[in-house]
Amino acid sequence: MTQELIHSANHTAVSRSSAPSARRASTTAQVEADWGHFTFKPEPHRWHAQSTNLREVPKHRGAPVMPVSHRWGIVLAGDDDERMQEVTQWVSGDNRPKQFCRLFSGYTLLEETRHRAERSLPPEQILYSVTQAHAQYYLPSLAGRPGRRIVQPSNKGTAPAILSALVHIAQTDPNAIVAVLPCDHYFSSERAFMTNVESAFRVAEEQSHPIVLLGVAPESPEVDCGWIEIGEEIDGRSRLFRVDGFQQKPPLALAQSLLRSGSLWNTSVMVGHVHTFLEMAQATIPSLLQVFQSMKVTSLLDGEIRIPDSIYDRIAPTDFSRHMLALATDRLLALRLENIGWSDLGDPYRILVTLLEKNGSLPSWASLWPDPEAVPRTSAVST
Secondary structure (H helix, E strand, C coil): CHHHHHHHHHCCCCCCCCCCCCCCCCCCCCCCEEECCEEECCCCCCCCCCCCCCCCCCCCCCCCCCCCCCEEEEEECCCCCHHHHHHHHHHHCCCCCHHHCCCCCCCCHHHHHHHHHHCCCCHHHEEEEEEHHHHHHHHHHHCCCCCEEEEECCCCCHHHHHHHHHHHHHHHCCCCEEEEEECCCEECCHHHHHHHHHHHHHHHHHCCCCEEEEEECCCCCCCCCEEEEEEEECCCCCCEEEEEEEEECCCHHHHHHHHHHCCEEEEEEEEEEHHHHHHHHHHHCHHHHHHHHHCCCEECCCCEEECCHHHHHHCCCCCHHHHCHHHCHHHEEEEECCCCCEECCCCHHHHHHHHHHHHCCCCHHHHHCCCHHHCCCCCCCEC
16 A cells, blocks of 8 residues: 555655664674773673672763753764665755654654753753764754754764763763663654653662663564564563573574564663663673773863763774663663554655654655665655
């Protein structure tokens, strides 16, 4: 049906199969990088649930005033995603990353995520991880906002983006509970999504040690999505599970097996205590954590915190799920989303399908779509 509607709108058939993920993880099994006196070499680790050792968690400096609310947010907005430049040219007339495009409304994806986060988080306790080269795109959306901007010199993957923000939060509020929110995803209902995030916050508040991942029940054996392998239910809750493992871009046979077993698509949204995130980082990617604990940053009056170029010149691209979460699954729980459609918008055709299913029609720029025989036919939307 979707293919027929797209064909009718643009005289171009769009097939609904799997699509490249918006986040392209490293193809190496193990990342190694020499950082002078630091050496980064993640090793497999299984965390014992009873461990509460906080020796390696960065201590807050001085005696900052503790926030009234301990809920914080990290919005990830630093992705480059060069594969989407053709689409962003059609939509915006330039090569801006898709998080700065108005795809579904009068707001950019970043602005929609900001509105989403401010539904349940104090605006001054939302950190935005951005990349310096994108300043002309993020400043119109974030300048004057009460949250802080963590400005990376370049995009080195999700782990540096998340850890740099977590260290800042830990120094400000050691009791923080943090939600990590990618801003290049689509959720069919903002209210329903934030209801699920609220559920994850409540789980994290009740159980201080696990990280709660939000997953989606899949409808097809997608080979270009991240998957969460789930175990037993927790305390009889029908939507909360232990995490047994991760699979990133599995081959078709494995994706079919994951679908049959009840595994979930990984939305990359997660909630947990800041000390738990940092304990897991200390156990899996300690050298990268040490870099951010020891670095000196420049804090500007307009709310920007700038990471020195010299730091990112020496670190390797690192994926948060692959190099940290996948190595410490004992500390993870998965919460299955309910009553919501989701797409990670990781492929041009996936954006078209999402637009069509949301609005029932396609925008004018969709007429620029290339011949389907020249482009891999892809899409993935869970509803």
